Amino acid sequence: MPTVLWSANPTASVPTASAEDLGTSSGDDKKTPQVVVNPADIPPLGVPIDTTRRYFWEKAKPVDLDAIATQPSVYDDPALAVKYRPRADWENIHRFDPLARWTWREEKALVRKIDVRIFIFTCVAFMALEIDRVNLGQAVSDNMLTDLGLTTNDYNLGNTVFLLSFMCAELPSQLVSKWMGPDRWIPMQMVLWSVVAMCQYKLNGRTSFLVTRALLAILQGGFIPDMNLYLSYFYTSAELPIRLSRWWATMTFSIILGAFLAFGILHLDGHNGVEGWRYLFLIEGLITLVVGVSALYFMPPSPTQTSGFPRGKKGWFTEREETIIVNRALRDDPSKGSMHNRQAITPRLLYHALRDYHMWPIYAIGLTFQMSMGPPTQYLTLSLKGLGFTTFQTNLLIIPTYVLSMITLLLGTLFAGWSGRLALNGLIGQFWALPCLIALYCIDTTTANKWVVFALVSILLGYPSNHSVQVGWASRNANTVRTRTVSTAMYNMCCQAGGVIYSNIYRADDAPRYRRGNRTLIGLNVGVIFLYVAVHFYYRWVNARRDKIWNAWTPEEREHYINTTKDEGNKRLDFRFDY
Template sequence: MSVPAVQADILVIDSKTTGSLTSSDDKLGQGHFTSEPTTSEEHLVLRRKNPFLDPRKAAHWKQVYDEADYECRHVFDPDLEWTEEEERRIVRRLDWRVCLWACVMFFGLQVDRNNLVQVVSDTFLDDLGLSTNDYNYGNTTFLVAFLVAELPSQLISKKVGPDRWIPVQICLWSIVAGLQCFISGPGSFLVTRALLGLLEGGFIPDLVLWLSYFYTSRELPIRLSYFWTTLSATGVVASLLAFALLRLRGVAGWEGWRWLFLIEGLITLAVGVASFFMMPASAVQTKTWFRPNGWFTDREMAIVVNRVLRDDPSKGDMHNRQAITPKRLWNSLKDYDLWPLYILGLICYIPQSPPTKYITLTLKAAGFDKFTTNLLTIPFNVFHIVTLVLITRLSDVLNEKTFVSMIQNLWCLPCLAALRWWPGVSVDAWGTYAAVTVLLSYPYCHAILVAWTSRNSNNVGTRSVSAAVYNMAVQTGNVIANFIYEDDDKPLYHRGNTALFAINVLAIALFLLTKAYYVWRNKQRDKIWNAMTEQERTDYIANTTLVGSRRLDFRFAH
């Protein structure tokens, strides 16, 4: 029985003896190879999805890496072997040095992006003569600017390298964030919102691209879950900072919210400066004048590179200072097989967005003072961390993306129903708090969808563009969400919550349709591929000009 090239191959070689190769099926019904060793000694493992076991594929990809001038091509080794313990040790080091710093940088983004939620619990709106509709306009201005900057920022990052562009971004937006302490009215409020959006736009896909240089597709969702737990952790820290900084009212004649903007901007500026020294361009470029020994030995460096390439050979089809050409950009944008994920990004986060932005205003309207209001936002951020990690782990364990991600909107459905139709919300402050807290503790599927988009792109150029387009879809959803809670609908927002409930039902339906679409597309390709002879498959792999998810030997994750 022939094994299609798209199937996940695993070869286990005993360090002293070699067993016979046999075919077996994994839980997804895909074929893979395992050896049956004759001893119980430690095995050397060639990582799963190793296309380089086939010399024809190894030669093909070596040519691709050489032509692309891929920066890690000199350590590409189809026959490199390593132990599982070596790999675990290296991944732990990557977690401490790559993933942890990514979380620190994301903390800087969240502090400056979301501190508007804290300042509106103070007298910010009253001091500037702003209504809640003006607050909506400010959020919308930020999101539109953020959205517009997504793709250009990603193109700049791909040209100069995320290790250079990301620290520049952080430093620039932190300066604008700190200068918000001088806001004097609606005009300066909207200007600073627009500048922050332009400078912060593209940061998330830029950072995801950098992370993808070091982690496999199976590891990336878990690391992104840590990344997005920073969102909730930042909410806790920001609430505690707000509790302290808003008490500076009167110092130097300033309101508390002015001190909050200034101090948090300075914190982020420190993160931006440090990032210039904390982000190597790639696994083979960790040695520099301030880090003369680098992060890895030569063997460890080779393992880091080859494990990533064996998981996804396309990660070496561009080098990390290579710009995306207009042709590559157009081919990526018209890849319709990724659009189901973009549509999910547009719709599935809308139901949680207005309650998140309005929680401090909602709690103030329910009768809580500004200090208690900020402290009451801490519990849902803590619960959000737990549910986010759990849902991402569940996706990894089950190797399932669609149904696990859909849990997010299934969770929100009864909560939105309570906000809209439960009478207790309208008469009881603590009832309001309970309903909103449970809703905002939802299991966030964003890490799964970001990694899912990256996995289904199957190409560095497409991955760069798709990350930006996906995030643009998410920000477009946030823009839509800003017009759901309106001034004439407060304080219970019955009309708005009815709309959120309907959108949430739509999101559940879209998850099911996405699953059906990718199953159908894979079956289409299986039918064509299985009808080809071995020679036809070999010729296709060697000669096709199709790239990314357009390749016939690629299967979509779902």
């Protein structure tokens, strides 16, 4: 018997019970042409991927490269295929084809192509962001505070203003990005903040220092969630976390690169009577300007919009490759077709996303998880200078710290992917830092061997950060594009809010040992350990409750729920949280 598989008219919409859930519009079903397919003519699907591994360092199980890679999804069910069809104005709708099949050879080659065409540039852009964010620490190693007549409390205030402004700009930037499209907004952001970064060459006191800190943060805010959203257009949920871990590894690499740049640029100190740190801001801001202009070329709007100015008539992907990118993304997450890339988030949608209390535990982790490591990070160059190292030694000595951090970040992400325990994975970094914090509290760093103190601080700051895992975690647990857009921004806002708090833990009256501050950091560290455990069991409890309800239903009751439910996103009883 022939089966209606999906709506054929890309200009029509399908009235369904889940239309509101996916953000689609309603229409007249009788006017919507349908494609009628004989079930015998439906091509076979690929074997579901077996991701189980005994050890996290093991490679994934080999597959037959010429076997079908297309994974099962809701689009293989005639009833669900219509209900989860992408909205009519989705930018990739012309490549949507539930009958499309492709091999592992094609998919792996295409993912490598996406890595080269898309991912590498996002890493370069992130490096530019990070260099302009952290070069303040290198500037203060060149006596910037003394030259401007500032104190360490002014330095704390500058960090507070930056983080507070960055936090306040996160969500508005996300909303602008959804309205304009990240391919337009991100290049504009980069060009604008590069101009402010170069203007720091003319700093002349406390006021100009604080104003440029605020402007720089406002223009940089939202860049990270904007870029995360952009990458989700091209990668599946299984591919994105490891890309994000590599992305954050490039952030760490940019700090290492920035240290080498600072080592060279700061040697210009005194050239034409200008301090070296002024040249640092000017030259690194100019580098970002070049990257920002380049983003107009390297960031196409979507997988099916790579042709035209300035990328040429042919574009980057063939029609076959576009079909594979679009359909494998939708099979992995049907909600990706629920909003187009130029669709603004309305106040109503924003309100519903913010009141999603199931996301609040991840936001709480974002607020607190790096508090105990934040002050030692901000004071790293000042501490090394205080130990008696020169400006140039200081900028080179931060390199081992960040090399260790990059290695532990990648290993931690691999471990999270193997274990599947995202919350408990965050405990590793907290337990790593705890003995180091206790040692900093107990040791008199003013009389101890400076190399011992350097080693202790380097080990502390080389902890395996769970940040990249948590960004993917927030995105995955959102379960809709609408909530995903806001949840990623909210998570990053919470991280910046945590930075505002920890920027004021080390105070001038507590210098140079900062015993009061270190005691506070120990308490925060222990509190975060309990928070990770609580979040793990919270999501586990929610999943168990849903399993109990779902498993008690008959197949007919489950199908009725899917067809008629008003539940949206992660409120659906057939959704399970990662934890």
